[in-house]
Amino acid sequence: MxxxxxxxxxxxxxxxxxxxxxxxxxxxxxxxxxxxxxxxxxxxxxxxxxxxxxxxxxxxxxxxxxxRKETYLASAGVVQGIRIKAQENMLEITLPCLLPKRKQRQSTEFLIDPLYFTLSQYSDNNELPKFRQCVVCFSHIYSEKFHNRRVRDYDNLELKQLLDVLSTFIMVDDTGLLVDAYNTTEIGEADCTRISVMAKEDFPKWLNEREKSLKTISDF
The missing domain is CATH 1.10.287 (Helix Hairpins)
Known part of the structure; x- marks a missing residue:
């Protein structure tokens, strides 16, 4: 240049x-x-x-x-506070913000690129679960410090690109025949998004435990 x-x-x-x-x-x-x-x-x-x-x-x-792009974006993921926790039958990812709406291209790029390279770096040193059939639960967590009128509906949120990134690392295929997506809304200490991926048979137990521990959960 x-x-x-x-x-x-x-x-x-x-x-x-x-x-x-x-x-x-x-x-x-x-x-x-x-x-x-x-x-x-x-x-x-x-x-x-x-x-x-x-x-x-x-x-x-x-x-x-x-x-190099991948070197920088891995560092960006650390700075943003992207956290990954892998267990035998579950992967949990915490993003440091609420998901952007569709068509906000720059906003999506800001989040998706670091997530991809953070997952890539994590997979180099840790074994990730691989799902054929799974449930992806998006927990949209809103800060308790602000008014509840901030809570948005799910229709216009950018979920597809996140699913594309996840499928690259932990899914056989992200077709709707194999992958179910659920959304929940919670009130927490700070704005963030928590993505939990699990086998379909584990989802009812996960949801039941979450409902018992959170009074503000709503599932759709």
Whole structure:
């Protein structure tokens, strides 16, 4: 990448950072009690712009240095706080945020790429279960610090790309004939998404145990 292209990209990123700064100032001045919808809109805009900035910085890094994409994204997974726990008949992944909506391409890229390379690195040193028939449960956990009106429906969430990543490592096939997907909503200490993959015969027991331990669970 030549110097002119680098400068052009840096200029675009600086413009986004300035817009982010202005939005943060607006958030700081917004009365969350009296104008919760405005606060939510501004906060969402700031979060998405932050992810856009991160993705553009990644592309600048890949295009202008010798840094390997897989090396960087494995580090990004660590920084983001992606956690993986594998047991004999279950895989549990914790993502540090709620899932983005469909069509938010940059937001999806921000999360999916580090997840793929984190799983790849994990599988190099740990044995992962391999499922022919399984259930994938998405637990959408909302911070107890904020109003419950933030809770969204599941229709527009980006689940397909996550399933594609998971199938690469732990599924024989991700066809609907072999894989069932369930969604639950919980209230917790912080926003995050927990993905639990298990054999179909283990799902009723898992769900029963979760319902006993969580008063805020809703399953669909």
């Amino acid at each position: 030549d110097r002119t292209s680098i400068s052009r990209r840096i200029g675009s990123i600086k413009g986004d950072i300035e817009k982010l700064s202005n939005t943060l100032c607006a958030i700081e001045k917004t009365d969350i009690e009296n104008y919760p919808d405005n606060y939510a809109m501004l906060t969402t805009d700031a979060a998405l712009r932050s992810e856009l900035i991160a993705c553009r910085m990644r592309h600048l890094l890949y295009g202008s240095t010798a840094t």
